[in-house]
Amino acid sequence: MFTLSHGTRVRKSPFYDATVDAGVSAFTVYNHMMMPTGYRDPVSEYWRLIHGVSLWDVAVERQVEVVGPDAAELAQALTPRSLSTLQVGRGRYAPICDHDGILLNDPIILKLNEDQFWFSIADSDLMLWARAVAQERRLRVTVFEPDVGPLAVQGPKSTDVVADVFGDWVRDLPLFGFRQIVHQDMPLVVARSGWSKQGGFEIYLRDRQYGTDLWNLLMEAGFAYEIGPGYPNTMERIEGGLLSFGSDTDAETNPYEVRLGRYVNLDTAPTAIGIEALRKIHAEGPKRHQLGVLFDEGAPLSRVDVWMGAQKDGVDIGSVTSSVFSIRLERTIGLALVDRLAAQPGDRITVDTADGEREAELVDLPFDVDTNLQRPAGPKVAPPEPAPPAG
Ligand code: THG
Numbered sequence: 001m002f003t004l005s006h007g008t009r010v011r012k013s014p015f016y017d018a019t020v021d022a023g024v025s026a027f028t029v030y031n032h033m034m035m036p037t038g039y040r041d042p043v044s045e046y047w048r049l050i051h052g053v054s055l056w057d058v059a060v061e062r063q064v065e066v067v068g069p070d071a072a073e074l075a076q077a078l079t080p081r082s083l084s085t086l087q088v089g090r091g092r093y094a095p096i097c098d099h100d101g102i103l104l105n106d107p108i109i110l111k112l113n114e115d116q117f118w119f120s121i122a123d124s125d126l127m128l129w130a131r132a133v134a135q136e137r138r139l140r141v142t143v144f145e146p147d148v149g150p151l152a153v154q155g156p157k158s159t160d161v162v163a164d165v166f167g168d169w170v171r172d173l174p175l176f177g178f179r180q181i182v183h184q185d186m187p188l189v190v191a192r193s194g195w196s197k198q199g200g201f202e203i204y205l206r207d208r209q210y211g212t213d214l215w216n217l218l219m220e221a222g223f224a225y226e227i228g229p230g231y232p233n234t235m236e237r238i239e240g241g242l243l244s245f246g247s248d249t250d251a252e253t254n255p256y257e258v259r260l261g262r263y264v265n266l267d268t269a270p271t272a273i274g275i276e277a278l279r280k281i282h283a284e285g286p287k288r289h290q291l292g293v294l295f296d297e298g299a300p301l302s303r304v305d306v307w308m309g310a311q312k313d314g315v316d317i318g319s320v321t322s323s324v325f326s327i328r329l330e331r332t333i334g335l336a337l338v339d340r341l342a343a344q345p346g347d348r349i350t351v352d353t354a355d356g357e358r359e360a361e362l363v364d365l366p367f368d369v370d371t372n373l374q375r376p377a378g379p380k381v382a383p384p385e386p387a388p389p390a391g
Helices: 014-022 043-050 071-078 126-136 158-166 168-172 206-227 234-241 277-282
Strands: 026-030 032-038 054-056 062-066 091-092 103-105 107-113 116-120 140-144 148-153 177-181 186-189 200-205 226-230 289-296 309-312 313-328 331-341 348-353 356-363
Touching: 014 054, 014 206, 032 054, 043 054, 043 226, 043 234, 054 206, 062 126, 071 116, 091 331, 103 126, 107 186, 116 186, 126 140, 148 206, 158 168, 158 177, 158 200, 158 206, 158 356, 186 206, 200 206, 234 313, 234 331, 289 313, 289 348, 331 348, 331 356
Parallel strands: 054 226
Antiparallel strands: 026 032, 054 148, 062 116, 062 140, 091 107, 107 116, 148 200, 177 186, 186 200, 289 331, 289 356, 309 313, 309 348, 313 331, 348 356
16 A cells, blocks of 8 residues: 655645544545545445434635735636625625636635625636736736635534534524634634535635634534534535536537537626637537436446446437446446437447446436435445444
8 A cells, every 4th residue: 555645735724633633534636635535434424414413624725815905807708607796794606617618616705895805716817817817907906815714514414513612603604605713713604505416505614823723613513413524525516516627527618519508698797718619519509418327237337537438329418527336326436528419318339448338328417316315324335344444
């Protein structure tokens, strides 16, 4: 075995020590920082998110801060989603595109003050792009990455946990609403958001020295609700149809191809980069579209680390971009990016997997998992139970 050497290029999160104590067993690298992706018990980690509450180190959701007299102008230049009605204390999920309408990132944009925004980014170097645009447009702004690391509390019991810690006001936060507070000396932003369909909060820590303190505070408050560690969950997010930028997108993907068209305002953001190209794509219709893939019953697939080619009637129609075994559907499922005219929900396809050709059906997103909500993890899908981590 080998280890991944960390340092200033592969950074540790403020919650790193706490996640090691909690028994973390796997990491990925995202925005040049390590993110936990497992604690040795994937089945429990999944059910905890669906029925309980789960604590995630998502410090890799880095903030690109834009501050200064022209901050609002830069923010609007960067996204084709209209920000004109965005209030201080609110956020918005927004695509970032280049001049050809190609997706560069899909952050949540938080408005902290009239002249201060955070772009809570997916995995690409948005700061470089934002600095270049600011300079080229001669805007009076500073663009930098502040010392901010979010911790996500996700799942149906997350509201009780977060309310027990910070107060009942959190219950009234709308989706993407937030408050800036200081709690036990810790400077925080408490927001209703998170990369799951189960609901929850993200606590943005604005001073990394408190990482372990914040983790422990939430773990202790969550004890009564059987909280445990988790991470952005591939199974849950594919079931729910959440886009993973960089996994389900390539260097040519535009928002209309991956179901983000509803976050593009063609009329209301004339200065936004990419808007002209997006108008054309919208008028002509995108070449590809994103659909779900339901594999026929059989062995779960090996992990996908490249896009898998897909054919219909022997003709290439696109790719399966992500896949996972779904406990609730008892099938391997995936997301596909396929030709819009040639491939439709209901079509039978053949997928070139690492395990050979597999038959599947294209379906609408999100997957219909509700009927299996109460189903416990059966022995058929449960991997061997490892010993619980100490502590
Ligand atoms: N939280 C924060 N930063 C992030 C993410 C996050 N940065 C990276 C990544 N996730 C950005 N991508 C997304 C994708 C989807 C959503 C949020 C961030 C999301 N979508 C909801 C949905 O699709 O149901 C609602 C969107 C809406 O309708 O407005 O929440 O998770 N801090």
